[in-house]
C-alpha cells in the first residue's frame with residue numbers, strides 16, 4: 441500500500457524534476473543533487489558534435505552548441521586559416537583572462553576540410569564557453585562576427601547576439617594566445633589508426649549527433665521518474 445504522504449512527496453517533487461533544464465534534462469541517479477546538476481551520464485552516453493569553422497564564411501556552423509558533461513565537440517577547419525579561442529563574455533576577441541581558456545592553434549587549409557581537427561571535451565556543462573576566431577587577415581574575423589558559444593546561459597542577457605555585438609565594437613585586431621593548443625586535442629583524423637590488412641572503415645563517417653536532447657527527453661524523463669521513485673522507496 442502507498443501512503444498518502446509518499447504520494448505527496450513524489451508529486452511535489454515532480455515540477456522540480458521536469459521544469460528546470462529543457463536543454464540538458466537531468467537524469468536522476470538516486471541522489472538529490474542529480475536533479476539540480478545534470479550529470480550527462482544518461483543511457484545515451486556522451487555524444488560527439490561537429491562544428492565547421494569557416495565553411496560558410498566568417499562563421500562557426502553551428503554557432504550555438506549545447507553539450508553535456510563528457511560530450512565531445514569536434515572543430516573542423518576550412519580555408520584559409522582559422523583558429524578557436526575562448527574569451528570572457530565581456531571581452532570578446534581576446535583570450536580569457538584566467539589564461540586557462542581553449543585554444544586550437546591556427547589550422548590552415550588550402551581547400552576543403554583541413555587535415556587536422558580540434559576536439560574539446562566538456563568538463564562543466566553549467567559553464568558557458570564563449571569562442572572567437574583570432575585571424576586578422578585580411579580583416580579581424582572576430583570583429584566580423586566569427587564567434588560562437590557552447591552552453592549559453594539561460595534566462596540571461598549574455599546571449600550570443602550580445603557577444604557578437606560587443607565583438608563588432610572591438611577596434612583593431614583580435615588577439616591570439618601565445619603558445620600551443622590548450623583545452624583540447626589536435627588530431628589528424630585521416631591518419632591510419634588500424635593495422636594494415638584489417639578491414640578499412642573507409643566510407644563510414646565518425647559517429648555524430650546534433651545533440652538530440654529534445655528527442656530523448658521522454659525516455660530520460662521516464663528513467664528520471666523511475667530513479668526518483670527508487671530513491672524515495674529506499
Ligand SMILES: *[C@@H]1O[C@H](CO)[C@@H](O)[C@H](O)[C@H]1NC(C)=O
Nearest residue numbers: 469470471473474477478479
Ligand atoms: C549522482 O550524481 C551526483 C551529482 O552529480 C554525484 O555527485 C554522485 O556521485 C552520483 N552518484 C552516483 C551513484 O552516480
Ligand SMILES: *[C@@H]1O[C@H](CO)[C@@H](O)[C@H](O)[C@H]1NC(C)=O
Nearest residue numbers: 547548549550551554555556
Ligand atoms: C595538411 O594541410 C596543410 C595546410 O593545407 C599542409 O601544409 C600539409 O602539407 C598537410 N599535411 C598533410 C600530411 O597532408
Ligand SMILES: *[C@@H]1O[C@H](CO)[C@@H](O)[C@H](O)[C@H]1NC(C)=O
Nearest residue numbers: 575576577578579612613614
Ligand atoms: C592586424 O593584423 C593584420 C593581419 O595579421 C596585420 O597585417 C596588421 O599589421 C595588424 N594591425 C595591428 C595594428 O597590429
Ligand SMILES: [Cu+2]
Nearest residue numbers: 522573575581
Ligand atoms: Cu577565422
